[in-house]
Amino acid sequence: MNMPPDYTPPKVWTWNKASGGRFANINRPIAGPTHEKELPVGRHPMQLYSLGTPNGVKVTVMLEELLALGHAGAEYDAWLIRISEGEQFSSGFVEVNPNSKIPALLDRSGPKPIRVFESGAILVYLAEKFGAFLPTEPAARAETLSWLFWQMGSAPFLGGGFGHFYAYAPMKIEYAIDRYAMEVKRQMDVLDRRLAESEYIAGPDYTIADMAIWPWYGNLAKGLAYEAGEFLSVQDYKNVQRWTDQIAARPAARRGRMVNRVQGDPASQLRERHDASDFETKTQDKIAPTT
Ligand SMILES: N[C@@H](CCC(=O)N[C@@H](CS)C(=O)NCC(=O)O)C(=O)O
Numbered sequence: 001m002n003m004p005p006d007y008t009p010p011k012v013w014t015w016n017k018a019s020g021g022r023f024a025n026i027n028r029p030i031a032g033p034t035h036e037k038e039l040p041v042g043r044h045p046m047q048l049y050s051l052g053t054p055n056g057v058k059v060t061v062m063l064e065e066l067l068a069l070g071h072a073g074a075e076y077d078a079w080l081i082r083i084s085e086g087e088q089f090s091s092g093f094v095e096v097n098p099n100s101k102i103p104a105l106l107d108r109s110g111p112k113p114i115r116v117f118e119s120g121a122i123l124v125y126l127a128e129k130f131g132a133f134l135p136t137e138p139a140a141r142a143e144t145l146s147w148l149f150w151q152m153g154s155a156p157f158l159g160g161g162f163g164h165f166y167a168y169a170p171m172k173i174e175y176a177i178d179r180y181a182m183e184v185k186r187q188m189d190v191l192d193r194r195l196a197e198s199e200y201i202a203g204p205d206y207t208i209a210d211m212a213i214w215p216w217y218g219n220l221a222k223g224l225a226y227e228a229g230e231f232l233s234v235q236d237y238k239n240v241q242r243w244t245d246q247i248a249a250r251p252a253a254r255r256g257r258m259v260n261r262v263q264g265d266p267a268s269q270l271r272e273r274h275d276a277s278d279f280e281t282k283t284q285d286k287i288a289p290t291t
Pocket of ligand 1: 053054056088100103118119120
């Protein structure tokens with residue numbers, strides 16, 4: 001095995017600001033705001049502060065699915081939070097999410113705004129508010145919540161573990177890449193076996209568990225995460241492939257993945273969403289054809 005340079009941890013950890021790696025500039029060992037700035041507020045009941053990463057996409061898919069079902073109360077303004085520029089550390093954002101991570105939701109439909117952070121909590125909040133995509137029958141509900149929480153516990157190994165060491169760390173460490181590749185392949189096998197016996201993750205119905213898992217593991221299955229498709233032989237997970245395509249074909253999922261997106265084909269980027277018609281008129285190819 002290739003060995004990284006020797007390192008003996010000091011007695012007390014101190015912040016080495018030059019530790020490197022992509023995203024090093026936004027990593028800090030302390031919480032709280034770095035600057036004063038209020039968040040913008042639009043006209044809709046739901047105010048979403050987010051970015052089109054897998055964690056953000058979970059929520060925009062849910063909101064688009066709710067709107068597709070006719071729940072007008074799910075109308076939303078999706079504001080862009082550029083995490084690479086530290087916008088998650090503004091005083092306004094920290095008031096909505098003390099953890100300074102997208103996505104964060106403010107429900108302004110009642111007399112007092114309700115804040116919700118953590119994508120899983122946002123999905124459950126919306127599912128309960130609108131009575132959709134979370135079964136009420138106890139066994140089906142338990143299965144849905146089990147898979148939802150599976151995603152919350154598993155994705156950090158995919159993103160913070162595998163993705164970080166395979167794609168973003170300033171040096172390739174064989175031990176770390178091996179450890180997390182093994183775990184991510186195990187997770188894909190968990191999903192593949194489940195999807196061999198069940199149409200959707202939690203059973204015969206499409207639920208918030210699918211919405212939580214698809215942006216992460218569907219992306220991985222299609223080679224869209226960390227350019228690791230070949231490395232992880234993702235084509236072998238046939239049932240995950242089938243399910244990924246099935247969800248990708250849903251119009252609401254297609255719209256949801258465009259919202260707050262800042263990379264890729266300009267026609268796929270709707271950087272902010274304030275109206276249903278924005279998908280037709282405000283994508284990057286239409287509003288900034290040269291950039
Ligand atoms: N467990 C959280 C994770 C959220 C998260 O990690 N968000 C990332 C982007 S995908 C973020 O905002 N990072 C900014 C930072 O760490 O400063 C959730 O599911 O909502």
